[in-house]
Amino acid sequence: MRFAVTIFPGSNCDIDCIHAVEDVLNASVTPVWHQESDLSRYDAIILPGGFSYGDYLRTGVLASFSPVMEGVKKAAREGKLVIGICNGFQILTEVGLLPGALRRNSRLKFRCNFQTLRVENARTPFTCDYEQGELISIPIAHGEGNYYCDDATLAELKRNNQIVFTYAGENPNGSVSDIAGIINREGNVLGMMPHPERAILDWMGSKDGARVFTSMLQYWKENCGAA
Ligand SMILES: NC(=O)CC[C@H](N)C(=O)O
Numbered sequence: 001m002r003f004a005v006t007i008f009p010g011s012n013c014d015i016d017c018i019h020a021v022e023d024v025l026n027a028s029v030t031p032v033w034h035q036e037s038d039l040s041r042y043d044a045i046i047l048p049g050g051f052s053y054g055d056y057l058r059t060g061v062l063a064s065f066s067p068v069m070e071g072v073k074k075a076a077r078e079g080k081l082v083i084g085i086c087n088g089f090q091i092l093t094e095v096g097l098l099p100g101a102l103r104r105n106s107r108l109k110f111r112c113n114f115q116t117l118r119v120e121n122a123r124t125p126f127t128c129d130y131e132q133g134e135l136i137s138i139p140i141a142h143g144e145g146n147y148y149c150d151d152a153t154l155a156e157l158k159r160n161n162q163i164v165f166t167y168a169g170e171n172p173n174g175s176v177s178d179i180a181g182i183i184n185r186e187g188n189v190l191g192m193m194p195h196p197e198r199a200i201l202d203w204m205g206s207k208d209g210a211r212v213f214t215s216m217l218q219y220w221k222e223n224c225g226a227a
Contacts, residue, residue, distance in 0.1 A: 001220045003029040004042040006072070006088075008063045013049035013085065013197060020197040021046070024213045032068060039071035043224065044081040044216055047072070047088025049141070049195060059102065059144045060090030069095050081125055081216055082189045086142055089181070089191030098184055098191045099157070100149030102142075106174025110143040114205060115194060117180050118168040121161045124183050125219035126190045129211040135168055136208035138194040140180075145193040147175035147182075160185055165192055 003021045007014045014031060021029040032039065039045055052063035063069070069091070076082050076097050084092040092098045105111060114137050122132040130136065149157070154176060157163050165181035173193075181192030196209030 001025070001027050001044065001217055001225060002042045003027060003044050003046060004032045004039055005029060005046045005048055006032050006034060006068050007048075008034045008050070008052035008066060010052045010054055011048050011050035011087070013087075013195065016195075016197040017046045017048045017085070020200050020210070020213055024200050024210045025217050027217065034063065034066040034068045037067040037071045039068070039075050042075070042080070043220060044083070045072055045075050047082070047084040047091055048197075049086030049088060052087055052091065055144070058094075060087060060094040063087075063091045064094035073097065076184070076189050079186070079188050081220065083126060083212070083216070084189075084191040085195055085197065086145070086193055089193055090144065092189065092191045097189050098182060099153050100147055100182070102144050102193070103146040103148050104144050105142070105146050105172070110141075111145070111172045112141040113139065113172070115140045115170075115172060115180070116168045117165045117194060119164070120166055121164045121183070123161075124164055124187055124190065124215075126183070126212050126215050127164055128219055129215040137206040138196055138199045138209045139205075140172060140194045141198075142173070142193055145173040145175065147179040147193070149176060157182060164190060165194070
């Protein structure tokens with residue numbers, strides 16, 4: 001399985017994501033600069049966290065016009081796995097691959113701490129290695145993680161089981177319905193504010209994020225490819 005990790009000016013979690021793929025999966029992973037647009041060689045695309053373009057104008061909005069996003073949209077249309085983590089999630093909402101938007105945290109503070117999440121849907125390519133309803137510990141690090149969508153969109157997300165992770169206990173940012181991560185209707189594009197790549201080894205304080213990556217490999221082996 002071949003992974004790509006996109007890099008925008010201001011990305012800062014790209015190396016961590018590359019390590020996660022290498023250390024957890026021992027799979028092939030290639031950093032892809034945002035000016036490239038051909039992602040046809042890859043089976044899965046990771047949009048990492050950070051501050052693309054310094055979060056200028058609105059977080060994720062300038063990155064949404066980068067050439068690489070044409071490749072990301074094509075990959076998504078073809079059913080390939082696409083995951084946006086934190087700033088990656090913000091970019092995916094800006095290009096319309098995921099509904100809703102990420103707003104400033106309700107208390108207008110950058111939050112950086114471990115957070116307990118509930119796995120609301122363990123039947124996705126990104127969560128099939130978790131138990132339904134499992135509580136996991138994964139860090140957050142954002143100033144704009146306050147997920148918002150209108151009532152009709154929220155009803156649709158609920159109806160189609162598109163809410164994948166919620167904050168259990170404290171809601172750190174004011175997200176509607178405690179949403180921490182959602183998937184698209186087709187089930188191949190995930191956005192999540194918490195950072196699974198920061199919770200893959202014991203010394204990090206939790207290994208609960210590793211199964212986002214093992215889920216992707218497991219799904220791909222069962223549905224798409226051989227090795
Ligand atoms: N870690 C990140 O990706 C930060 C995301 C974003 N720029 C924010 O602060 O909201």
